[in-house]
Amino acid sequence: MNWDTVFAERTSEMKRSTVREILKLTAKPEVISFAGGLPAPELFPVERIREATDTILAERGTEVLQYSTTEGMPELRKLIAKRLSNDTLKISPENILITSGSQQGVDMIARILLDERDRVIVENPTYVGMLTSWKPYHLHFSAVPTDNNGMQVEGIVPLLKDKHKLIYSIPTFQNPQGTTLTRERREKLAEILVDNNLLYVEDDPYGELRYSGDPVPSVLQIEAAHRGATDVTGNVIYCGTFSKVLTPGLRIGWIAAAFPVIDKLVQAKQATDLHTSTLNQFISYEVARDEEFLNNHIAHLREVYRQRRDLMLKTMEDHFPEEVTWTRPEGGLFLMVTMPAHLNAAELLVKALEQNVAFVPCDAFFIGDMGHNTFRLNFSNARPEMIVEGIKRLGVVLKAAMR
C-alpha cells in the first residue's frame, strides 16, 4: 500500500498537535515543564472520587457499566444546567449535551455547522486545539486582534461585509494569553451577534478559576439578557468541562445551546462515539452533586493557583530581562510572554530544554505568519519551588538570547 496517496484530502490539514508533541519531550522527570495545560494532580480530589466510585459501583453497578443515552445522564444534565443558570437565565437540562471533554464539544460543533471553505471569526491568537480540529474543513479564519482586555470586538464589524458562519473565542482566561474579555466588550459582542444573526461559540474551560478581579457573566448569560430572554434560545453555543475543576482523566464536558443545536449535536454524537462513558458521568455527578464539597474544592484550587500565579509573576519580574513583556491573567492556567520581534520561541525552546525547562511556543496559536516571538507558560502544574527554579533558569536562557 502506498500510504502517501491513500488518505482523505482533509488530512492534508491534519498534523500532530505541536503542544502534545512537546509534552512528550518534557515527560522526563528532570524537566521543569510549564508546557502542559495540566491541572495540579496533587489537588485532585482522589479520595472523594474513590469513595464516590465505590458507592455507585456498589449501588448501581450494572446500570453504570451499561450503554446509556447519547444526550447524557439526566441528573448530570440537570446539575450542569443549574450551575450555568443565574437570576434571569434559567437553563433547562434539554439544552445540555454531555460530551467527552470540551474538546469533543468544539469538534462536534464544527461537524454540524461548518461547510468546507466557510468563514469563521476568531481572536488572534486563538486556541490551538480548535485550529487542529477545524482546519481540516479548509476554513477561512478571519482574525481579530486582542489586547489585555481580550478580543477587540469592534474589529468584528468591518469583517461582516463578507458572510461569516460564526465567531469562536475563549472569553475568560484565554488560552494562550490568560486574558479576559471585559463586560463592556461582552455587551458589545452580544449586540453584534443579535444584530447580525451570528452564531458565537463560547469555549469556557477555565471560567471558574478566578484568582483576582471581579467576576464577569458568561457571554451566554449576557447575550440572553441582551435579548431579554430567560432561556437558551439564542445565538450562543457554550462549551464547558469538569477537567479543570475536578479532573481531566474522566473526560466529562458539556455543551449548552438552543435545542435545535443540541438535537443536531446528538445526531453527530451518536455517530461519533454513541455516548460518553456512563461510569464517568455517574462519578462526576456523585462528586459534584455535593455542592458544598465542589465549591470548597474550587475555592481551594483558586487559592493554590493564585499563589502559583503570583509567585511566577514575581519571579519573572525579578529574573526576566526588561525587553520581555507578558500578560497578567486574573485566572485560568496560562500567561503569554512576548519577546523582542527578532527572537524565535521555538529556537529558545531548544536552549531551554538544554537547561531542563519547557514551555510552548505560541506561533501555532496565531492566524497568519506571526507570534514567533511569543510563548505560553502554565502556572498551575508545577509546585512553588519548581516555579522559582524554572523561571530563574528561563531568565538565564532569555538573557543569553538577548545578547
Place this chain on the structure above:
Amino acid sequence: MNWDTVFAERTSEMKRSTVREILKLTAKPEVISFAGGLPAPELFPVERIREATDTILAERGTEVLQYSTTEGMPELRKLIAKRLSNDTLKISPENILITSGSQQGVDMIARILLDERDRVIVENPTYVGMLTSWKPYHLHFSAVPTDNNGMQVEGIVPLLKDKHKLIYSIPTFQNPQGTTLTRERREKLAEILVDNNLLYVEDDPYGELRYSGDPVPSVLQIEAAHRGATDVTGNVIYCGTFSKVLTPGLRIGWIAAAFPVIDKLVQAKQATDLHTSTLNQFISYEVARDEEFLNNHIAHLREVYRQRRDLMLKTMEDHFPEEVTWTRPEGGLFLMVTMPAHLNAAELLVKALEQNVAFVPCDAFFIGDMGHNTFRLNFSNARPEMIVEGIKRLGVVLKAAMR
C-alpha cells in the same frame, strides 16, 4: 435564528439512529425488548471492576485522573496487541490505538480515509451505526449480497471496474444477521485485497462470543498470512472493543492497523477528544491483565448466551408461523428474521409494542429500498423466561399479520 438554514450541508445525511430511538420507546419496564444490542448486565463483572478501580485509585490516583497520551495507555496497547496476535502474526503495541468504543474507531476511519463521494463496498445488510457515521460524507455504497456464510465475496470483483476506496464489513457474527464469513471466503477476500491493493475495515465487536462451530481466524490474521507477513503492514484496519466481553459503559475499544494509519488516526483523535478516559483505560487493563479471569469470564458469557440463543431459536421454531425464516448464528448477540415480502417490520413493531415486545426493523441496515420485511432480534439481554414469553407474544403478532 432560523435553525433550518444554519447547519452544515453534511447534516442533511444525519438523523437520529432509528435503533437508539426505538430503545427509548422500550425503556418501560413492562416491555420485553429484543431491540438493543445490550449485553446482559447481570453478567457484568461488577465486583471485579469495583476492586480494580479501588486499587488503581488507591495506588495511582493522580496518574489515572490526569490527561494522558492520545495513543492510549502503553500497557493496555501491549495487552491488546498480544490478544490479537497468533502463532505467525505478531502485532506490536505501535499498531494499536485506544478508542472510545469501536464506534469511534469506525467513525475516525472515515475521517482519515474518505473523501466526499468516494465509493465503498459493504455487505447488504450492513451495520447501521457505520451508515450513520459515514453517510454525511455522501458516499456511494456498493452493496454485496450476503447469505448464511456472510458476504458473497465473489460479488466484489465485478464492482472493481469502478474505483473503490475500501471494503467494510463485520465478518464474524454480523450485526444484524449474526452470520459469519467462512474461512474459504476470508481467504478469497484476502486475495482480492492484496491483488487490487484495496483497504478493508474489519469491524469485530463480537468475535470472542462463539457458542458453536469452529473458530475462524480474523481477516487481519488471514490477510497477513496470505502476504506471508508476520506483522501488521497490510491492507486490513481492525476495530475491536471490550464492550461485549467486559462492559460497554467504560467505552474502551481499539484499532489495529499499519503504522501510517495509526499515525494519521492519532492526529484525528487529538482533534476529536484528545484521548480516551485515562481512568477507564486503567480499569480495563487492571481487569484484563488477569488473563485467567478474563478468559473464564468470556467462557461464562459464552455459556449463558449459548443457552439464550438456543432457547430463542427453539421457541421461535415452536411459535413462529412457517412462512417466516431466520438466521441461526454461531455466536454474537443477534439473529435476523425475514417475513414474507408483503409484510412490513415497522408496521409489525407497532403491533408488537401493543403487546409490550420490541425488536429493530432492519430496513435501515440495507443499502437500497429493501429489507422492509426483516427485523433483528437480540438474544443476549433478556433473561430466559422473558425470551420465552416475548417470543410467544411475537409469534401471536406474526400469525395475526399473516392473515
